[in-house]
Amino acid sequence: MTSEHRAGGAATLGIELTPEHPPERVADLAAFAEDEGFDVVFASSHYFNRDPFVVLSRMADATDEIRLGPGVVNPYETHPVRLAAQTATIDERSDGRGVFGIGAGDRSSLSNLGIERDRPLRRVLETFDLARDLWAGETVTHEGTFTARDAALNFEPPSGRLPVYVGAQGPHMLRMSAKHADGVLINAAHPRDLEWAAGQIERGLAERPDERGAFESLAFASVSVAGDESEAREAARPPVAFIVGGAAEPVLERHDIDRGAAKAVSEALERGALPEAFGHVTPKMIDAFCLAGTTETVADRFGAALEHVDGIVVGSPLGPALEDAITRASEAFARATEA
Numbered sequence: 001m002t003s004e005h006r007a008g009g010a011a012t013l014g015i016e017l018t019p020e021h022p023p024e025r026v027a028d029l030a031a032f033a034e035d036e037g038f039d040v041v042f043a044s045s046h047y048f049n050r051d052p053f054v055v056l057s058r059m060a061d062a063t064d065e066i067r068l069g070p071g072v073v074n075p076y077e078t079h080p081v082r083l084a085a086q087t088a089t090i091d092e093r094s095d096g097r098g099v100f101g102i103g104a105g106d107r108s109s110l111s112n113l114g115i116e117r118d119r120p121l122r123r124v125l126e127t128f129d130l131a132r133d134l135w136a137g138e139t140v141t142h143e144g145t146f147t148a149r150d151a152a153l154n155f156e157p158p159s160g161r162l163p164v165y166v167g168a169q170g171p172h173m174l175r176m177s178a179k180h181a182d183g184v185l186i187n188a189a190h191p192r193d194l195e196w197a198a199g200q201i202e203r204g205l206a207e208r209p210d211e212r213g214a215f216e217s218l219a220f221a222s223v224s225v226a227g228d229e230s231e232a233r234e235a236a237r238p239p240v241a242f243i244v245g246g247a248a249e250p251v252l253e254r255h256d257i258d259r260g261a262a263k264a265v266s267e268a269l270e271r272g273a274l275p276e277a278f279g280h281v282t283p284k285m286i287d288a289f290c291l292a293g294t295t296e297t298v299a300d301r302f303g304a305a306l307e308h309v310d311g312i313v314v315g316s317p318l319g320p321a322l323e324d325a326i327t328r329a330s331e332a333f334a335r336a337t338e339a
Helices: 023-034 054-061 080-093 109-111 121-137 171-180 191-205 228-233 238-243 247-252 261-271 272-278 283-289 294-305 320-338
Strands: 012-017 039-042 066-070 099-103 142-143 148-153 165-168 183-186 216-225 291-293 311-318
Touching: 012 023, 012 216, 012 320, 023 039, 023 320, 039 054, 039 216, 039 291, 054 066, 054 080, 080 099, 080 121, 080 148, 080 171, 099 121, 109 121, 121 142, 121 171, 165 171, 165 216, 165 283, 171 183, 171 191, 183 191, 183 291, 191 216, 191 247, 191 294, 216 228, 216 272, 216 294, 216 320, 228 238, 228 291, 238 261, 238 272, 238 311, 247 283, 261 283, 291 294
Parallel strands: 012 039, 012 311, 039 066, 066 099, 099 165, 165 183, 183 216, 216 291, 216 311
Antiparallel strands: 142 148
């Protein structure tokens, strides 16, 4: 799939900033990313980190043009009506720059909270359908995977209709996003995975109503870039461990990942033995699940990824030094997209 699916044709460069740092620090990073030419910033949402909407409010104050939103929230920890109101608040706070990144959430993290991830595809679709109605000023009653009765917002976001990006990895969620959403955040970094995902998205686009307008596919990719290749790859170990721990068997098969090593990673994560889990990460795992290396290496990897998507969201860990990694990622993207 190429950029013909999105308006304008230019590839999108996004970044994921994780609220593992204080809101002021993350807002400063968002401002720095804006200066480095990034188009959109997503604040990731995990119960053990700081609240993404508080951080996004600080980002809105610190930036002028970059689009921003949660990436991604799930409709299990927070009621969908509340998510619609929170995201609309960010849109208002940023003078219409808000985007809505919504996904089913991580099954293991939700289980930590005693939450069952029931009917994820249907719940995600119902959530952003309802959000769109609320943003349009409608009063909504809904009975489905969740209940809302006579729900309405007493303000309207400046955007009117915020762009909805669905976090997706499996075939059904990918196809649903292409049929109903404004974009997709593909949880993958390797061209082999992105090519497979593009095929699923094409099937969804074949059923997409014309009135839904342009659709944008973004690789939500783990990236680790530094001046030193080995330092970049070492910094990739933690996120790669968590990716491996949640990877489906077909994904492991696609990359010929050693199952014993993958099992060792998963078991260590389940015990909370993080250093041990990170130590079990193999070079092949890093190659499969992270775009890691020097600026030149990552530029080549970006170019390969962009054969299948409309843009890239530079995701955790970014690199061993955050500002340096942001600059290098921007440079790598420029090299990958230059005519």
